[in-house]
Amino acid sequence: MNPLSLRRWSPYAAGAALGVLSWATFFFMDKALGVSTSVCHMAAAVIGVGSESAVKENAYFSKLLVKDGAWKPLVDWQFALVMMMAVGAFLAAWLGRGFDETRGMPGTWASSFGPSRVVRWIGAFLGGIILIFGARLADGCTSGHAISGGLQLALSSWVFMVAMFATGVTTGLVLYRRKGA
Amino acid sequence: MFEHAFADPTTLLLGAITGLIFGFLLQKGGVASSDTIMRQMTLRDFTVAKMMLTAIVVGAVGVWIMKETGMIKGLHLKPALLAANAIGGGIFGVGMAVAGYCPGTSFAALGQKSWDAIPATLGMIVGAAIFAKAYPWLAEKILPIADMGKKTLPDVTGVPWWAYIVVLAIGLVVMAAALARKPGATPAS
Numbered sequence: 478m479n480p481l482s483l484r485r486w487s488p489y490a491a492g493a494a495l496g497v498l499s500w501a502t503f504f505f506m507d508k509a510l511g512v513s514t515s516v517c518h519m520a521a522a523v524i525g526v527g528s529e530s531a532v533k534e535n536a537y538f539s540k541l542l543v544k545d546g547a548w549k550p551l552v553d554w555q556f557a558l559v560m561m562m563a564v565g566a567f568l569a570a571w572l573g574r575g576f577d578e579t580r581g582m583p584g585t586w587a588s589s590f591g592p593s594r595v596v597r598w599i600g601a602f603l604g605g606i607i608l609i610f611g612a613r614l615a616d617g618c619t620s621g622h623a624i625s626g627g628l629q630l631a632l633s634s635w636v637f638m639v640a641m642f643a644t645g646v647t648t649g650l651v652l653y654r655r656k657g658a
Numbered sequence: 659m660f661e662h663a664f665a666d667p668t669t670l671l672l673g674a675i676t677g678l679i680f681g682f683l684l685q686k687g688g689v690a691s692s693d694t695i696m697r698q699m700t701l702r703d704f705t706v707a708k709m710m711l712t713a714i715v716v717g718a719v720g721v722w723i724m725k726e727t728g729m730i731k732g733l734h735l736k737p738a739l740l741a742a743n744a745i746g747g748g749i750f751g752v753g754m755a756v757a758g759y760c761p762g763t764s765f766a767a768l769g770q771k772s773w774d775a776i777p778a779t780l781g782m783i784v785g786a787a788i789f790a791k792a793y794p795w796l797a798e799k800i801l802p803i804a805d806m807g808k809k810t811l812p813d814v815t816g817v818p819w820w821a822y823i824v825v826l827a828i829g830l831v832v833m834a835a836a837l838a839r840k841p842g843a844t845p846a847s
Contacts, residue, residue: 483686485686485687485688486686486687486688488687488688488689488705488706488708488709488712489708489709489712489834491683491684491686491687491688491709491712492687492708492709492710492711492712492713492716493712493713493716494679494683495680495683495687495709495712495713495716495717496712496713496714496715496716496717496718496719496720497716497717497720498676498679498680498683499713499717499720499721500717500720500721500724501676502676503720503721503724503730503734504724504729504730505672506672506676507730507731508676508734509734510676510680512760512761512762512765513761513782516761516782516783516785516786517786517789517790519783519786520783520784520786520787520790521790523783523787524787535790535791535793536790536793536794536797537789537790537793537794538790540793547662548661548662549662550662550663550664550665551663551664552663552664552665552670553665553669553670553673554665554669554670554672554673555673556673557665557669557670557671557673557674557677558673558674558676558677558680559677559761559762559765560674560677560765561673561674561675561676561677561678561681562677562678562680562681562684562762562765562766562769563681563765563766563768563769564677564678564681564769565677565678565679565680565681565682565683565684565685565766565769566681566682566684566685566690566765566766566767566768566769566770567681567769567770568678568682568769569681569682569683569685569686569769569770570685570769570770570771573686575685575686575770576770576771577691577767577770577771577772579693579772580771580772580773581692581767581771581772581773581774581775581776582774583691583692583693583696583758583774584693585693585696585697585700585702585758586692586693586696586758594774597774598774598776598777599777600756600757601692601756601757601758601759601774601775601776601777601778601781602777602778602780602781602784603756603757603781604753604754604755604756604757604758604759604778604781605753605757605759605764605777605778605779605780605781605782605784605785606753606781606782606784606785606788607749607750607752607753607756607757607785608749608750608752608753608754608756608757608759608760608761608782608785609753609761609781609782609783609785609786609789610746610749610753610785610788610789610792611745611746611747611748611749611750611751611752611753612746612750612761613746613785613786613789614742614745614746614749614789614796614800615742615743615744615745615746615747615749615750616736616737616739616742616743616746617736618750618760618761618762619710619754619760619761619762619763620680620760620761620762621736622736622743622747623710623714624710624713624714624717625717625734626735626736627710627714627717627718628713628714628715628717628718628721629718629721629733629734629735629810630718630722630810630811630812630819630822631733631735631736631738631808631809631810631811632738632740632806632809632810632811632813632814633735633736633737633738633739633740633743633809634736634743635811636738636740636743636744636747637743637744637746637747637750638747639744639747640743640744640745640746640747640748640750640751641747641748641750641751641754642751643748643751644747644748644749644750644751644752644755645698645699645750645751645752645754645755646699646700646701646751646755647751648699648751648752648755648756649696649698649699649700649701649755650699650700650701652755652756653696653699653700654700
């Protein structure tokens with residue numbers, strides 16, 4: 478059977494392919510996979526539409542986006558990568574008939590917080606705020622730290638990963654504990 | 659800032675191709691679904707750990723061999739600011755468990771019509787703005803704590819790189835064997 482039309486791959490196969498993709502980014506592009514810096518570029522773009530000086534005067538945005546007094550491109554290698562991730566996932570879901578039948582209502586969430594989409598959206602929004610704050614403080618996320626940093630055996634990334642799973646599993650076990658268990 | 663908004667076309671094309679494959683693999687691996695991440699954080703499903711550790715082991719073998727043989731320019735290490743890495747990682751884990759997403763998987767989730775990724779992504783953009791606002795304080799108080807620079811585990815321990823990879827590979831095999839025997843660890847999907 479054509480693997481592209483499978484609904485889901487073994488996580489080992491998908492993970493191995495992701496490892497090989499990392500070889501390619503290092504070899505051909507001298508880059509490591511990452512995502513969360515681009516979220517800051519998006520925030521800078523949104524703020525910059527209202528007031529360019531608000532971006533210029535912010536120490537963090539200028540650290541990310543200014544080099545030798547000149548603006549670096551807002552839409553760079555990683556930004557293009559992030560945008561195309563949705564397209565890649567769309568192709569994968571389309572070829573494998575794997576679109577999310579719940580349209581974003583995870584069963585684990587529903588069994589603790591009920592089927593309300595409003596509640597789920599508020600949770601996802603708050604979770605998004607929290608996780609990106611943590612990612613920027615740590616200087617990376619699951620892609621840039623856990624996978625890219627993990628494979629480079631970076632000290633920073635292994636510290637990040639241990640902390641991430643420690644609080645992640647603690648939070649998960651508390652929030653999503655089974656009723657009556 | 660918007661006069662030079664775009665990098666050169668070759669860079670953008672390479673990024674786009676990489677992102678296309680990256681998003682494709684996350685979707686096929688099942689981690690673009692928030693339920694998969696929530697089930698990992700409740701230890702009911704180890705898809706995330708399996709995929710992540712396999713990517714690390716396979717990636718490490720190639721990248722380290724290429725580094726040692728001079729085939730690549732070098733590594734791209736993030737500095738070990740250990741307090742920031744640990745506290746940031748801890749905050750990140752909480753958000754990941756609540757949202758069911760991490761930054762990469764939320765963009766992939768949009769492609770598979772998981773619409774709870776819309777508020778997650780918007781929340782991330784708001785969170786980035788909040789972080790930018792808090793940055794001067796954090797840069798003064800938190801980032802300098804336990805600053806060890808750009809270090810690898812082999813640098814700080816003296817244990818050679820290949821030994822780490824061997825240990826991680828053994829860990830992967832042990833994990834795979836243990837989880838294969840545990841009934842109900844992997845959902846029927």
